Amino acid sequence: MRKKAVTPKRATTRSQAFVPGSMPVKVRPDSWVLMPALVLLSIGIVMVGSASIAIAEGLGVAPYHYLARHLVFIFMGVVLAMSLRIIPMAFLQRISQPLALLSILMLGLVLVPGLGHEVNGSTRWIRLGFVNFQVIEAVKLLVIIYVAGYLARKADLVQTRFFDTFKPLMFAGLLSVILFMQPDMGSAVVITAIVAGMVWLAGAAWRHFFVLGLLALPVFGYAAMEPYRLRRITGFLDPWADPYGVGFQLTQALIAVGRGELFGAGIGASIQKLFYLPEAHTDFIFAVLAEELGLLGVIFVLALFLLLVTRIMVIGMMAHRKGRTFSGFVAYGIGLWIGLQALVNIGVNLGVLPTKGLTLPLISSGGSSMLMILVAIGVVLRIKYELDRDFGVYEKSRAPLKKGATA
Numbered sequence: 228m229r230k231k232a233v234t235p236k237r238a239t240t241r242s243q244a245f246v247p248g249s250m251p252v253k254v255r256p257d258s259w260v261l262m263p264a265l266v267l268l269s270i271g272i273v274m275v276g277s278a279s280i281a282i283a284e285g286l287g288v289a290p291y292h293y294l295a296r297h298l299v300f301i302f303m304g305v306v307l308a309m310s311l312r313i314i315p316m317a318f319l320q321r322i323s324q325p326l327a328l329l330s331i332l333m334l335g336l337v338l339v340p341g342l343g344h345e346v347n348g349s350t351r352w353i354r355l356g357f358v359n360f361q362v363i364e365a366v367k368l369l370v371i372i373y374v375a376g377y378l379a380r381k382a383d384l385v386q387t388r389f390f391d392t393f394k395p396l397m398f399a400g401l402l403s404v405i406l407f408m409q410p411d412m413g414s415a416v417v418i419t420a421i422v423a424g425m426v427w428l429a430g431a432a433w434r435h436f437f438v439l440g441l442l443a444l445p446v447f448g449y450a451a452m453e454p455y456r457l458r459r460i461t462g463f464l465d466p467w468a469d470p471y472g473v474g475f476q477l478t479q480a481l482i483a484v485g486r487g488e489l490f491g492a493g494i495g496a497s498i499q500k501l502f503y504l505p506e507a508h509t510d511f512i513f514a515v516l517a518e519e520l521g522l523l524g525v526i527f528v529l530a531l532f533l534l535l536v537t538r539i540m541v542i543g544m545m546a547h548r549k550g551r552t553f554s555g556f557v558a559y560g561i562g563l564w565i566g567l568q569a570l571v572n573i574g575v576n577l578g579v580l581p582t583k584g585l586t587l588p589l590i591s592s593g594g595s596s597m598l599m600i601l602v603a604i605g606v607v608l609r610i611k612y613e614l615d616r617d618f619g620v621y622e623k624s625r626a627p628l629k630k631g632a633t634a
Contacts, residue, residue, distance in 0.1 A: 254619065257542070257611040263535040264589060264604055268301060270516070270528065271590035278500045278515045279508035279592060293508055293592050300594040307598070308605025316613060319606075320553045323376025326369045327398060333362045333369075334405045351409050352595075361595035363406065363414045367421070368603055370402065371560030374422050378429045379553040386430040389438070395422050396439055400446065410453070413583030417567055419443070424563040425556055463581040479504040480514035480576050491521030508592045510584055513576040528590075529573075536566040542611050549618055554610045561603045 272294070279293035289295075336353060337343040343350040352359035374395045384391040399422040403415035427436065458473045466474030466481070483499035486492060497518045500507040507515050517525050543558030565588050572587040574580035586593040588600045 254612055254615045256608050257538070259538040260535065260542070260604065260607055260611070263531040263538075267528070267531050267535070267589040270531075271512075271587075271592075272297065272301075273494060274512055274516050274519075274590060275508050275592045277495050277497065277519065278512055281501050282508060285502060296594065297592045297597070300597045301601070304598045304601030308601045308608070311602065311605040311609050312612060314609065316551070316554045316557070316610060319372055319557070320376050320379065323373050323553075326373045330366045330369045330373065330402060331405070333366055334402060334409075337362050338405070338408060351411050358594060361593075363411060363418075364595040364599040366402070367414075367418060367564055368561075368599055368606075370399070370418055371421065371425070371557060371564065371603075373398075374425050375553050375556035375560060378425060378556045382429050382552060385426060386432065389435050392426060392431045392435045393439060395426055396443075398422070400443065403446070411584070413571065413585050416583075417564070417571065417585065420567050421560055421563045424567075425560050428559050429556070459581045463578070466578065476505050476511065476582055477578055480511050481578055483511075483514040483518040484577060487518040487521040487525075489522050491517075491519050491524055494519050509586060510572065510591065511576055512591045513573055513587050516590070517576070532566070532569045532588075536562050536569075539565070539607050542607060542614070545614055546610055549614060551610070551614070554613065558607055558610050561607055564603065565600065 275297045276291065276294040280290045283290050283292045286292075337350055342353055351363060352361050354360075377395055378385060381391050396419070399419045402418055406412070406415040406418075423436070423439075462469065462473035462477060466477040468474060470478045479499055483497065483504055486498070492498075497507075497515050499518055500515050504511050504514060513525075513528075516528065520527075539558055539562035543555045543562065546552075546555035546558060568585055569588050571580060571583055572585050572591070575582055575585070586596040588596065591597075
């Protein structure tokens with residue numbers, strides 16, 4: 228009597244990942260994450276090369292100095308991202324609690340005399356050999372992992388108890404106080420928004436958020452009263468009132484955006500990058516992009532960010548549905564990080580938000596930011612890899628039948 232071949236069932240748990248007589252289908256990196264990320268990286272390489280030549284020549288270094296530096300950090304970030312595929316998410320979950328203390332220590336080290344490195348009046352960097360590393364970029368990922376671990380442990384309590392909702396936001400508030408001392412209000416706002424978004428996605432009650440918002444308002448209001456921050460706000464409200472003073476950056480950015488029109492001036496043809504627009508290759512690279520690629524280029528870049536962030540959030544939802552709560556919240560946090568930082572940077576370049584020193588993810592020249600964003604994308608790819616590995620479809624092994632057996 229002929230025996231029917233048994234088709235292996237879909238794996239539903241890790242113990243079912245390897246079915247006897249079967250072999251796993253090869254797990255490939257998620258193309259819906261890789262494709263927009265790689266295209267954004269490619270656009271960033273072109274724009275950094277275009278925007279930084281004049282700056283490099285003005286400083287007396289090689290024309291492609293900043294582009295070469297940008298490529299080095301991309302290479303390092305890609306290597307780290309690929310290396311993360313061997314680190315299980317279960318390991319990150321086990322070490323998530325100590326990461327809270329590590330985040331505080333890392334931010335505190337920046338304020339230690341002799342360790343912190345000051346740039347443009349802000350002490351946000353630590354010198355590591357021949358490069359300066361902006362600690363807050365690493366802290367953003369550590370905070371996401373810590374909060375994801377907390378929410379995975381107390382998701383039910385966060386939905387019902389005010390104190391359990393308050394604790395992760397209190398931690399974000401503590402980090403914000405340290406950031407105000409550097410000073411770095413932009414990163415403080417981004418971290419607080421990421422944590423608040425993660426807590427909200429965990430199902431926290433709206434009334435709890437309302438109370439917490441009232442508690443946080445005086446803190447951020449007091450921080451905004453610093454004279455230089457007030458000047459930025461007044462310059463943002465009417466940059467043309469002082470176009471050669473506090474409104475200089477914004478007016479030059481708006482001129483660049485307006486000059487791009489529909490199709491752009493062409494790659495390399497930007498005028499504003501020629502010593503008119505400060506930080507043309509970092510914080511204001513989007514204005515140069517709008518000038519050279521026009522409205523169509525801007526829409527294309529926005530669509531890529533939308534696709535990337537949406538896919539990361541979808542991976543978070545997939546993880547939640549499969550019971551991988553920690554992995555789901557990590558993906559949510561990374562999606563919020565990339566989306567919010569891109570939104571703030573673009574808003575600043577378009578004059579919608581006050582000037583903040585935040586890079587455009589995957590595009591701006593900024594070694595620390597580029598490195599950690601790529602590491603974060605590597606974590607997302609690890610999450611998707613584990614989902615595909617443990618819940619993917621497994622095919623029958625093509626091993627030869629034993630002698631005497633019938634097919």
